[in-house]
Amino acid sequence: MKNGFKYDVDAIRAQFPACKLEIAGAPIAYLDGPGGTQIPQLVLDAMVGYMVNDNANEDGNFRASTMARYTEETARAAVADFLGCEVQEVGFSMASTQNSYNLALNLSKTFKPGDELIITEIDHRCNSAPWMSLKRLGCVVKTVRLDPVTQQLDFEDFKSKLSDKTKVVAVNWASNALGTITDVKKFIDLAHEYGAFTVVDAVHYSAHRPVDVKAIGTDALLCSPYKWFGPHSGVIYLKKEYIASLDFNNTMCDDIAKGGRRFHMGTPQYETLAGITAAVNFIAAEGEKYAEYFEDELKGLTGRRRNIVAGVLAMDTHEMELAKKLRMGLRAIPGVTVYGPAEGQPRTPTVSFTMEGYAPEQVTEVFGSKGINSWHGDFYAVEAVAALGLAESGGLIRLGMAPYCTESDIDRVLNTVAELARNR
Numbered sequence: 138m139k140n141g142f143k144y145d146v147d148a149i150r151a152q153f154p155a156c157k158l159e160i161a162g163a164p165i166a167y168l169d170g171p172g173g174t175q176i177p178q179l180v181l182d183a184m185v186g187y188m189v190n191d192n193a194n195e196d197g198n199f200r201a202s203t204m205a206r207y208t209e210e211t212a213r214a215a216v217a218d219f220l221g222c223e224v225q226e227v228g229f230s231m232a233s234t235q236n237s238y239n240l241a242l243n244l245s246k247t248f249k250p251g252d253e254l255i256i257t258e259i260d261h262r263c264n265s266a267p268w269m270s271l272k273r274l275g276c277v278v279k280t281v282r283l284d285p286v287t288q289q290l291d292f293e294d295f296k297s298k299l300s301d302k303t304k305v306v307a308v309n310w311a312s313n314a315l316g317t318i319t320d321v322k323k324f325i326d327l328a329h330e331y332g333a334f335t336v337v338d339a340v341h342y343s344a345h346r347p348v349d350v351k352a353i354g355t356d357a358l359l360c361s362p363y364k365w366f367g368p369h370s371g372v373i374y375l376k377k378e379y380i381a382s383l384d385f386n387n388t389m390c391d392d393i394a395k396g397g398r399r400f401h402m403g404t405p406q407y408e409t410l411a412g413i414t415a416a417v418n419f420i421a422a423e424g425e426k427y428a429e430y431f432e433d434e435l436k437g438l439t440g441r442r443r444n445i446v447a448g449v450l451a452m453d454t455h456e457m458e459l460a461k462k463l464r465m466g467l468r469a470i471p472g473v474t475v476y477g478p479a480e481g482q483p484r485t486p487t488v489s490f491t492m493e494g495y496a497p498e499q500v501t502e503v504f505g506s507k508g509i510n511s512w513h514g515d516f517y518a519v520e521a522v523a524a525l526g527l528a529e530s531g532g533l534i535r536l537g538m539a540p541y542c543t544e545s546d547i548d549r550v551l552n553t554v555a556e557l558a559r560n561r
């Protein structure tokens with residue numbers, strides 16, 4: 138990044154109607170981003186615009202129907218730019234968990250008892266439960282260990298679990314509980330040496346770092362637009378050879394020409410797709426403002442893809458600064474333990490902690506009363522929280538950065554935690 142970068146947080150806040158809302162006389166501090174971000178006006182307008190002007194099912198001989206088809210194809214093109222893949226490799230549904238189960242259902246049609254599936258202890262259940270469910274077919278599920286000290290996946294343990302029976306390796310790119318970023322390419326490359334199919338959960342990662350599916354070489358990848366300013370929905374990238382060859386449960390499963398559409402079960406949520414396109418365009422518009430500061434990172438990229446990458450990098454730079462301030466501030470408060478990888482290790486701007494004398498839900502309740510949105514518990518990263526020995530004590534308190542978060546939000550958190558620590 139070039140010197141002189143300054144992120145204009147007021148300009149981005151002005152685009153989010155939710156940033157005008159107040160609780161207890163102060164703007165709401167939206168630190169609940171890892172659970173879902175707020176929605177800019179542009180995205181709201183696109184969804185309402187579709188429902189008012191273009192509301193129809195596709196493939197009919199009338200204008201709205203043509204527009205419904207256009208809405209779907211536009212969304213597929215936008216997501217292809219977001220992920221760095223081809224248009225026909227993008228599928229949609231209502232959530233990543235739904236895509237993950239659908240993938241497991243379709244992929245497992247050729248599995249037999251004794252086939253092995255590898256999941257990890259750092260995963261959200263979205264990326265592990267569908268594979269665990271295949272134990273019913275006699276498949277063997279192996280779980281890669283999370284090192285509780287480094288709070289990173291144990292690659293040696295992964296190596297030891299691979300075999301010529303491994304059919305699937307499902308790995309998380311960034312932990313929604315700890316912020317840990319995994320070098321997924323290393324896992325994918327090795328998995329492919331054993332002929333395994335790879336799936337990456339990029340739901341948390343894609344909200345903070347640019348995704349380039351071709352660079353990591355995975356066979357499938359999951360992400361959810363509601364984590365990056367879009368409506369509640371899930372996106373799957375599936376390498377085109379699998380789009381063409383898998384036996385999908387679908388009413389139009391024979392039509393290979395339909396590409397990523399083969400993955401859909403029934404009529405798509407067109408209004409949602411309109412919102413997804415607008416969310417990608419929103420990120421790209423942000424990127425256009427800041428691209429000059431990221432020339433090195435953007436080398437070789439053009440058009441909307443270039444702006445998307447610039448947008449994600451610009452927002453993440455701001456978020457990482459806030460997260461660092463938060464981590465440092467929390468560590469200075471007696472009785473607070475901050476989780477996640479060591480400083481300097483790859484991570485997202487998501488900060489999780491516990492407080493002596495308080496259950497996590499007591500802390501988030503106080504936050505909530507002051508207009509600070511946060512989460513507590515395991516966030517469906519059940520195994521990670523258990524590996525850290527926190528399952529019985531209520532898990533973690535989690536604060537995640539989004540581009541509309543401010544230094545003042547962080548100050549409010551630190552003042553509240555300091556007050557709780559004094560009153561313990």
Ligand SMILES: Cc1ncc(COP(=O)(O)O)c(C=O)c1O
Binds near residue numbers: 172234263313361
């Ligand atoms: C890392 C991660 N994976 C998967 C999911 C599940 O996504 P969805 O709600 O779209 O099924 C989440 C949601 O919080 C997540 O953070």
